[in-house]
Amino acid sequence: MTHIQNTVTEISQFGRIGVLYGGTSSEREISLMSGEAVYAALKKAGVNAVAIDVQTDILLQLTQHNLDCVFIALHGPGGEDGTLQGALEYLQLPYTGSGVLASALAMDKQRCKQLWQGIGLPTCDFFILSEDTDWHVVLASLGGKAMVKPASEGSSIGMSRVENADQLKTAWQHAASFDSVVIAEPLLEGEEYTVAILANQALPSIRIRSEEAFYDYQAKYFSDETAYFCPSGLSEQRETEIKQLSLEAFNSLGCSGWGRVDLMADSQGAFQLLEVNTVPGMTSHSLVPMAAIASGIDFDQLVLQILKEAQQ
Numbered sequence: 001m002t003h004i005q006n007t008v009t010e011i012s013q014f015g016r017i018g019v020l021y022g023g024t025s026s027e028r029e030i031s032l033m034s035g036e037a038v039y040a041a042l043k044k045a046g047v048n049a050v051a052i053d054v055q056t057d058i059l060l061q062l063t064q065h066n067l068d069c070v071f072i073a074l075h076g077p078g079g080e081d082g083t084l085q086g087a088l089e090y091l092q093l094p095y096t097g098s099g100v101l102a103s104a105l106a107m108d109k110q111r112c113k114q115l116w117q118g119i120g121l122p123t124c125d126f127f128i129l130s131e132d133t134d135w136h137v138v139l140a141s142l143g144g145k146a147m148v149k150p151a152s153e154g155s156s157i158g159m160s161r162v163e164n165a166d167q168l169k170t171a172w173q174h175a176a177s178f179d180s181v182v183i184a185e186p187l188l189e190g191e192e193y194t195v196a197i198l199a200n201q202a203l204p205s206i207r208i209r210s211e212e213a214f215y216d217y218q219a220k221y222f223s224d225e226t227a228y229f230c231p232s233g234l235s236e237q238r239e240t241e242i243k244q245l246s247l248e249a250f251n252s253l254g255c256s257g258w259g260r261v262d263l264m265a266d267s268q269g270a271f272q273l274l275e276v277n278t279v280p281g282m283t284s285h286s287l288v289p290m291a292a293i294a295s296g297i298d299f300d301q302l303v304l305q306i307l308k309e310a311q312q
Helices: 008-013 028-044 058-064 083-090 100-107 109-119 135-141 165-176 217-221 236-252 287-294 299-308
Strands: 016-021 048-053 069-072 127-129 146-150 160-162 182-186 192-198 206-209 227-229 258-265 271-277
Touching: 016 028, 028 048, 028 299, 048 058, 058 083, 069 083, 069 299, 083 100, 100 109, 100 271, 109 182, 109 236, 109 271, 127 135, 127 165, 135 165, 146 165, 160 165, 165 182, 192 236, 192 287, 192 299, 206 287, 236 258, 236 271, 258 287, 287 299
Parallel strands: 016 048, 016 069
Antiparallel strands: 127 182, 146 160, 146 182, 192 206, 192 258, 206 227, 258 271
16 A cells, blocks of 8 residues: 655645535434544644534535535435535535445445345345334244344444344334334354455455444444454455455445445355445544554545545
């Protein structure tokens, strides 16, 4: 990985950067932390940056700041699902991360998994839940244990682990409060991994071990009990395999710039794709900065590299 050389000329070429953060999604709290960290890194590097807490008048805000480029630090619907990217395309403002279609596909777990299944990439089968679901039949089809999740939320928001039919229905009701589309997948109880992608290269994989029932919102952002292993402990062959699979998954959606691919191992040890995050967290507990450090890239360099890869 080539590090950015923070020359005065290169920094000045970035122009005026708007860091978009906060927003109105259920991931606002995390986005505020990500945006503040990114903004601080840009200012430290001498970049002419302005932090913009995104509200409903974001289009007006963008036109008032005379920006040359946007660093998107918004997580979840409204910032990571292609809608903001479409607005920025209309305004002809370059921005970090993936484009409109890739962002929308990555956010929509149902269609993302259907695409992967269609091209032969490994991801678990799933059911779409509704009021008419036969809870006993679905749970039995999933092996008796399942994970239930809203189709278009991130940070494990609205997710539940279930082990009986009553729990499955309750989990659906909970997830449905976040999204009209709710999916259920077999419960994978193998190791959990994540692979950061930067400038079309896979960074070292990270193995995650949570003390919670699963790697949920609390475990991701606030728990000091969650353990991260980087290097992950995989053999050289398995590390190559997980990196190649992650890049395939990332590229299959048309993603670009940077992102993160989440995976788990099944009972046979095979990697199963969970999802792609096109605007991963950039907080003190975040995984992309952790993988970057393992590659010799500190946080400030990471932020500048992401900016350098911005959509033109």
